[in-house]
Amino acid sequence: MRNKEAQLCLSLFLALSLLLVGCGGGKRTPPPTSSAPGGLPSPASVARRPVKLDEAPPIRVLLKANFGSVPVEGSDVDSLRLLQASGGKIRLADGKGRVLRSGSGFRLRSRTGRILKLDGVAYEGVLEVFVNPLGSSVIVNELSLETYLKGVVPNELSTQGASEFEALKAMTIAARTFAFSALGQNASRGFDLYSDTRSQVYRGARSEQLLSNRAIEQTRGTLATYQNQAIVAFYSSTCGGVTADYQEAFQKPGIPYLKGGALCPDHASPYSSWEELIPVSRIQRSLDRVAGVGRLVKLESLQKSRWGRTVEMRFVGDQGEKVLRGLAIRSALGLRSTWIFGLEPHYDGSGYISEIHATGRGWGHGVGLCQTGTVELSRQGWSYEKILKHYYTGITLARRW
Ligand SMILES: [Zn+2]
Structure with missing residues (x-):
């Protein structure tokens, strides 16, 4: 996500x-x-x-x-080309996949005069590859x-x-x-x-x-x-x-x-203010995850902050209703922010909300x-x-x- x-x-x-x-x-x-x-x-x-x-x-x-297998370059372990993980073990392998070393973890430094690269990207410092306490x-x-x-x-x-x-x-x-x-x-x-x-x-x-x-x-x-x-x-x-x-x-x-x-x-940003038509089909997964009320039939703004952001909103669906607060509102509706001016629902023939016309300000929390x-x-x-x-x-x- x-x-x-x-x-x-x-x-x-x-x-x-x-x-x-x-x-x-x-x-x-x-x-x-x-x-x-x-x-x-x-x-x-x-x-x-x-x-x-x-x-x-x-x-x-x-x-x-x-990860399964990741290419590595410039390591202080001679001929090392691949980091492999399988069955709770880490293996260091050469370019042909032959195992050089095997264990629960390794610390890799750059070889003198080289920079350490993982998957083609250069990194300073040390790369540590291991199986963490959560497996x-x-x-x-x-x-x-x-x-x-x-x-x-x-x-x-x-x-x-x-x-x-x-x-x-x-x-x-x-x-x-x-x-x-x-x-x-x-x-x-x-x-x-x-x-x-x-x-x-x-x-x-x-x-x-x-x-x-x-x-x-x-x-x-x-x-x-x-x-x-x-x-x-x-x-x-x-x-x-x-x-x-x-x-x-x-x-x-x-x-x-x-x-x-x-x-x-921050008016230079294109997201200083925004307007969006959101098909509910596009946000149904996030609605299910955050609100869990089934198909949406009503949205009700209950409380706004002194700065104008929506703090509390009731979500009513065909499988129940739930009041969401703060950033959960943004997550459920897939909005850029909780500073919402307008939230106008459009309905299908069966009374379910099919689209939401949203206007607001900002991007992020x-x-x-x-x-x-x-x-x-x-x-x-x-x-x-x-x-x-x-x-x-x-x-x-x-x-x-
Ligand atoms: Zn700003």
């Missing part, structure tokens, strides 16, 4: 980028990112995490899970958090030129803090972060760009903190003009620095930093510190390594 959504997001992003460049604007829109609650760090884990360190901590990123065969890239950021920031914020450099620095600190607060989050699975939108989009060394590398180096070790703890640095593509409150979006206890209500100049707004504020001359303090209420920036 997440992969499909990520692919859809990427396709739309590429199409829109071409459109914008074609119009002579030259401005690239930040790709939609990291809005999945499943991969987000929880505030509870953050509160236990010390933030004073001498050097950047190592981070473990999941590259592949439940899944996984490949994890372990590397310094600072080097990891070089493979993340360009994927999370596409910028052009010096006027957007402060946005890159703000994005870097948000991504660094997000990753730091996620350390240990998936320890039972043998890694910290996913390499896709469940956490942050990481594509290894091939992502690196000069400008983002400079932003990472200039802000080295800097985290956003609140009461001397690293914050959970939520961010999303386009808030729609005003940021959302964490408590209302995620239906969890509030977080002081994620209160929402920050005005945001809208909590914390807004990527499109960050780029615009940078263009207006805001510093990265001012941008971060605009989106995260009451925070401090502190260099920790």
Whole structure:
């Protein structure tokens, strides 16, 4: 599901980028990112995490899970060409499939003068291939958090030129803090972060760009903190003009620095406002998964937040009814956001809803930093510190390594 959504997001992003460049604007829109609650760090884990360190901590990123056979190049194990997993064992094999070594796990480093490649993609640091405690065969890239950021920031914020450099620095600190607060989050699975939108989009060394590398180096070790703890640095593509409150979006206890209500100049995004005609047949699977009321006969908005987002909605179907809250509404209806202006149902001859005409604002959960707004504020001359303090209420920036 997440992969499909990520692919859809990427396709739309590429199409829109071409459109914008074609119009002579030259401005690239930040790709939609990291809005999945499943991969987000929880505030509870953050509160236990010390933030004073001498050097950047190592981070473990999941590259592949439940794989069968994956090509590898540049390893310090002679003639190694394939990583194979079968029957709870990992095998290292040569180009002809002959087994060189077999065991429960291996750590692979790059051979001198070579870069380690997995499935054709170059990675810094170490590749660890093993069967995790849950019985899944996984490949994890372990590397310094600072080097990891070089493979993340360009994927999370596409910028052009010096006027957007402060946005890159703000994005870097948000991504660094997000990753730091996620350390240990998936320890039972043998890694910290996913390499896709469940956490942050990481594509290894091939992502690196000069400008983002400079932003990472200039802000080295800097985290956003609140009461001397690293914050959970939520961010999303386009808030729609005003940021959302964490408590209302995620239906969890509030977080002081994620209160929402920050005005945001993200009108450059095509998703600042949107209109869509949704055939119910297209969203029936997500409706079944999230609402589970059968065929839809009625939608009723019950409560809106002070910023205009839908907080509570009743779903009535031929097999029952259910009240959904926060981002579950967006998931059930396959919408870009919960900032919904209009939701007009069209009915078929039997009284079931066949299509929904929806209008709204923004893309993503809208909590914390807004990527499109960050780029615009940078263009207006805001510093990265001012941008971060605009989106995260009451925070401090502190260099920790
Ligand atoms: Zn915004």
